[in-house]
Amino acid sequence: MRSNITRRAFVGAVSTASVALAACGGQQSGESGDSATTDNALTGTYSIHIQGYDWGCGVDKVTVALDAALDAIDAADLEVAEVKMACDFTDETFPIVETTVPRTIKSASLSDDGKTLELELACAPNDGDTPLTFSMLTQYNTWSDPYYLTFGIAKDASVTSDGKAVTALDIEQIPTDTLTSADEWTFGEYESKSGVNYQFAMFAPEEDTQTLVVWLHGMGEGGTENTDPRVTLLANKVVALSEDEFQQTVGGAYVVAPQCPTFWMDSTGKGMGENGIEEDGTSFYKESLEEFIDSMAEQFDLKKIVLAGCSNGGFMTTLLSISRPDAYAAVVPICEALKDEFITDEQIASLKDLPMYFVYSQDDTTVDPTVYEIPTIERLKSAGKTSDTLHVFAPEHVVDTSGEFKGEDDAPYQYMGHWSWIYFDNNECECDEDGLKAWDFIAEHVK
Numbered sequence: 001m002r003s004n005i006t007r008r009a010f011v012g013a014v015s016t017a018s019v020a021l022a023a024c025g026g027q028q029s030g031e032s033g034d035s036a037t038t039d040n041a042l043t044g045t046y047s048i049h050i051q052g053y054d055w056g057c058g059v060d061k062v063t064v065a066l067d068a069a070l071d072a073i074d075a076a077d078l079e080v081a082e083v084k085m086a087c088d089f090t091d092e093t094f095p096i097v098e099t100t101v102p103r104t105i106k107s108a109s110l111s112d113d114g115k116t117l118e119l120e121l122a123c124a125p126n127d128g129d130t131p132l133t134f135s136m137l138t139q140y141n142t143w144s145d146p147y148y149l150t151f152g153i154a155k156d157a158s159v160t161s162d163g164k165a166v167t168a169l170d171i172e173q174i175p176t177d178t179l180t181s182a183d184e185w186t187f188g189e190y191e192s193k194s195g196v197n198y199q200f201a202m203f204a205p206e207e208d209t210q211t212l213v214v215w216l217h218g219m220g221e222g223g224t225e226n227t228d229p230r231v232t233l234l235a236n237k238v239v240a241l242s243e244d245e246f247q248q249t250v251g252g253a254y255v256v257a258p259q260c261p262t263f264w265m266d267s268t269g270k271g272m273g274e275n276g277i278e279e280d281g282t283s284f285y286k287e288s289l290e291e292f293i294d295s296m297a298e299q300f301d302l303k304k305i306v307l308a309g310c311s312n313g314g315f316m317t318t319l320l321s322i323s324r325p326d327a328y329a330a331v332v333p334i335c336e337a338l339k340d341e342f343i344t345d346e347q348i349a350s351l352k353d354l355p356m357y358f359v360y361s362q363d364d365t366t367v368d369p370t371v372y373e374i375p376t377i378e379r380l381k382s383a384g385k386t387s388d389t390l391h392v393f394a395p396e397h398v399v400d401t402s403g404e405f406k407g408e409d410d411a412p413y414q415y416m417g418h419w420s421w422i423y424f425d426n427n428e429c430e431c432d433e434d435g436l437k438a439w440d441f442i443a444e445h446v447k
Helices: 230-234 238-242 244-250 286-299 312-323 345-350 373-382 421-425 438-446
Strands: 002-006 041-053 056-066 078-087 096-103 105-110 116-121 132-134 141-143 147-153 168-171 177-180 186-191 197-203 211-216 254-259 304-310 330-334 356-359 390-393
Touching: 041 230, 041 238, 056 147, 078 105, 078 116, 078 132, 141 230, 147 168, 197 230, 197 286, 211 238, 211 286, 211 312, 230 238, 230 254, 238 244, 238 254, 244 438, 254 286, 286 312, 304 312, 304 421, 304 438, 312 330, 330 421, 330 438, 345 373, 356 373, 356 421, 356 438, 373 390, 390 438
Parallel strands: 041 168, 041 177, 211 254, 211 304, 304 330, 330 356, 356 390
Antiparallel strands: 002 186, 041 056, 056 116, 078 096, 078 147, 105 116, 132 141, 186 197, 197 254
């Protein structure tokens, strides 16, 4: 077995699928420029920043380095769009097609010398402004390939350089750098004794700690087509676990997010069968994942292990809990996908003393709570599990709590009921019985 941990950074492309961004007005980068048609076109290079959000991730900032100074700039002077591959949900075959999505520029500013242009782009749920492509056929998120931005000067805008009108922006196609909100993490790979290879992301705190938090991702972040653990961090805003609020709440913790080679509910390791996900309550990856977790704990001398995961990751969180209930300080299954019918009475009894915090939304249509969480929770209570070791947060819906996004009648924007991990990421899970927050629950069992 082997374990390698390194810090990797995007330079010009995102992992195995390139994110090539072009900034151009009137011509694509690489086409021959004609001064008669472009007149006063400025050239330059640029970099981007990808931010994780409740609903996924988006390019929120762009920095353009120009060859000549602009005299002034305003957000209304420019037009930005992104060209990428996206699933066409209006077609029953769900093809992946190239699409162009206009972007809203929230602000534009110039450096003192006028040669660096900073753009802040708006990101919102369902606006399609993400560099990830989700396939309904594979159920995976991958980096869009191609993915690029087009920049143009707005109609009737007056943009000048040294007093002369700028007619176009002719920017190099490949970005000089790509930053993300996951850049504080390191990335590595681990090969188990059985030959299963895990790509993983890890955050190491500055202070001494004995706590290891293991995040187990959902179906969409598996690695069959995309062995890049950044997807596991940015598609579900897992980066929240490395930020100050969580770290201070739990007293510091290592956080590791392994990426499954297929998906955690895969019982064969071969991916989806002819009928899609074939559930039988087992996982091909259970033993190798336990080995990986033990290896991380041993390598960094971590004694208190917490499991948390959503959907497919909630399935694996529950499955690992059943397998070794004494190995974990606490577990947080979120919209967990282990059917109650696959859990025996003996396994239920073995969980009596394990601190568990279930999170799900009552309107989850992907993982029906009446088939998954609710009967399991009731059986745990009947087996003698008390409120000391059993907490449940089960809101009616999953809604935006930031106040920034609105739905109909100015009501808070409502997400899919399956997306209850949003509440966990934002430290907004409050136990229905005693109000205990999920992050405080973790802190109680690791401090």
